[in-house]
Amino acid sequence: MDTVDRSARPAGTVVDVGLGVVFAAGTAFTAFMLATSWGGASWAFDLAVSLVVGALALLRGRWRPWAAVAGVAVAGAATALSLAADLPQEPAPVPALAMAVLVGSAIRTLRAGPAAGIAAGGVAVVALTWLSGPTGVTTIATAALAGALVLGPALRLSGGGRP
Template identity: 60%
Template sequence: MNTVERPARPGGTLVGIGLGMVFALGIAFTAYMLIGSWGGAYWIYTTAVAVVMCALALLRERRRLWTAAAGVAVAAVAVVVSLVADLPQEPSPPAALALAVLVGSSTRTLPALPAVAVAAGGAGVIALAWASGPTSVTVLATVPVLGGLVAGPLLRAFAPGRSDGE
């Protein structure tokens, strides 16, 4: 049975709703803060990146590998574009949280090789953010992604009923 055929668990649905609310509030707050500090239309780019990242994180149950790979790619491109175009630094806190969810979820559930690739990609995005300049945004991006890098393998190791063949 694949994830599309499996009925949604009530707990999983509630987690998805809660995560969606956190994402929406985070995106709105970040946009509000950018409007106040950067002015103009700078908030549009950060908001667009965060919306895409958060949507991928909420859709992670459908295709874990593809949503995680797309999330890592979007985050990496966003960091480079924000650096080159002199836009607010990426990943923003909501985008970093979405990246952490994608990395943690995939390292918990994917086979070993794809899980390691996604984890390396997430770490690479954070390294790229640090290379673009250490700021409070970089720290706010690093903390949740590190949490995902730690929590995913721990949950994988201690998952009840998990055999080595999964």
């Protein structure tokens, strides 16, 4: 059995189900809050980004490293678009958490080169988020990525990832 294959372990399934519940609840709550505060269809963009990046995070074990690359790219594109089009700030809490899961998982399981590139992409997305100023969204995105940058290597070194 491959020790980095989460699908072969019941604990990995429980983690993925828990993440799916958190992603679904967070996406619904964020869409509701955006609809009531920004009005109109402002929530639709965040809903789409949350669904895509969240789905990629849940598929991270099957499409390594492509899920991580795609998730960071989608979060980055959404962040740039939200800045340019005056949309609600991205990455919102759910895409930020999903991106952190992708980055942490990449650091834990991939070779050093690809893992470093994915981590650098995540840092670039969070840095881009800060261009719109300090808000709760920037704080959540920064904290989530910082957690991934600490937990990914810690799990790797503890034997839960690639040697």
